[in-house]
Structure formats: C-alpha cells, structure tokens
Amino acid sequence: MRGLARAFLLLERVTTQAALAAACAALLVAFVAGAWQVFTRFVLAEPSPWSEALVRQALIWMVLLGLAGAIRQGALVAIDIARTAARGWLRRVIELVILAAILALFGVLFWFGWAMAERVRFQSIAGLEVSIAWGYAAIPVGSVFAIVAAIAALLEPRRDEAAGST
Template sequence: MTRGLARAVLGIDRITTQAALLAACFALAVAVTAGAWQVFTRFLLEAPSPWSEALVRQALVWMVLLGVAGAIRQGSLVAIDVARMALKGRARLVLDIIIFAAIVLLFAVLFWFGWEMARRVRFQSIAGLEVSIAWGYAAIPVGSVFAIIGALAALVDRSPGKDHATEGQV
C-alpha cells in the first residue's frame, strides 16, 4: 500500500472512529439519563415512564455497535496474542491479514443482515417510543461500517515496534 493511500485510510479512520466513539459516549449518556428517569418515575412518583426503558435498550445497542470500532482500532478485542508475539515479519503480516479478513467477513455479514432487518421492520414501531424499530436495527449496519474502517486502519497502521497486545500495559 502506498504511503499516500495509507495516510488517507488513517485520516479517514481518525475522523470516523472519533465520531463513532463520540456517538457511543452520547448513547451511553442517553441510556444513563433515561435509566435514572425510569428509576425516578417508578420509585418516587410511582408512575413508571412508558418510554424510558425502550430508550435505554436502544441507546445501549447503539453504544455497543458504535464503540466496537474503537475497540477494533485499539486491538482491544479478543486477540491471538501468543501467536502474534511469537511470529515475526511475513508470518505476522499473514496472521494480521487473516484476522482482518475474519473481522471484515463478520461485519459484512452483520451489515447485510442488519440492513435487511432494518428494511423489513421499517413499518413497525418501538413500543413506548413510537418510532420505527428500523432505527434500532440501523445500529447494526452503521456500526459494521465503522468497525470495518477501524479494522482496515489497524491493519494499515502496523508501525515497527507497535504491538497491540502490549499497548496500554504499564
């Protein structure tokens, strides 16, 4: 891969992964706020909110599926650390490509089925929120796109001496 193309991939990744992580943080804040509202209305007002539980569920789904891009980018998913550390040079590159291919395959399948589900249920609504349930299922293809970009950037960003298995350890 040329340096210019690698820089472009990493530049796109920097923007998209940061956007995905920011949106995941926002989704967590929404879930916490809606959950607190649910507790307040249920136990203090003794009149449970009809929409907050559904909102918490949808916000958590979005948070996880957007946050996975950052986890992939940082190498924080379940890793094959022993094999990666034992391998050097071309063998490690081959393993990294196999891992990348597995991630892309997984998220391509998730993208496809998530897209199909969102399309099929677009006329149904989420009880309590009265919005299309397609908004909930849309987290799957959207998160998949961010995850694939993060995986590509992790493969491209194979700087000498950079080992995701030991990153963040003191």
C-alpha cells in the same frame, strides 16, 4: 500508495472519533433515561412508558458504535499467541487472516443488519412510537465503522504492538 494509506488513516481517525463521540452520547442518553425511569418508578410510583425502551436502544447503539474504537485500540478479547510469537512475513500473514475474518464477520453483520432494518421499518418500538428500524440500523452503521477501524489497525498497528514486532 503511502499517500492513499495516509488519507485513509486520516479518514479513519475522524470516523472513529465521531463513532466514539456518538457512543458516549448514547451512553449519556441511556443514563439520563435510566435515571428518569428509576425516578418515575420509585418516587412517583408511575413508571415512564418510554424510558426503558430508550435505554435499550441507546445501549445497542453505544456498543455497536464503540466497536470501532475497541478494534482500533486492540481492546477486543483476542487469542493472539500465534500472532505474538510469529515474526516477519508469517506475522503479516496471520494479521491478514485476522483482518479477513473481521471483514467477513462485519460484512455479514452489515448485510443482515441492513436486511433486518428494511424488513421491520414499518413496525414501531413499543413506548417510543418510532420505527424499530432505527434500532436495527445500529448493526450496519456500527459494522461500517468497525470495518474502517480494522483496516486502519492493519495499516497502522498500535505502538506497543509495533514495538514488539521487530
């Protein structure tokens, strides 16, 4: 079982790093497209028809891909007084309930995100002329990365959390 957990954690490290790299790339795309939009609007006095839509899509992807890293690092806002105060088996039960809630949330997001991406695949994003399904695809893709990161966070808690759980 430990070998399987180790393999899963290795997979998670790779996938979360890939998701974070892609989120950083999306932020760069949003920055460049936003700068282009400002330049064309205020310097050339003729706004770019595609840059605003690209910024919006890039930011959506950035947030949903970045969730995996935030979950893995414990950086999401949490109300964890009970978890912090609990010790031993009670703390483990609380952590399992939290994991179940995360899995349920991202499972629902995956399901409906996938359904929405399929439903709108023949519509296009105004200004970009690409399928709007590419924007909606961020929901199921980000959900998968978040689920993997949440399971890994339970298997291998952050060091500062692990130190306080004695």
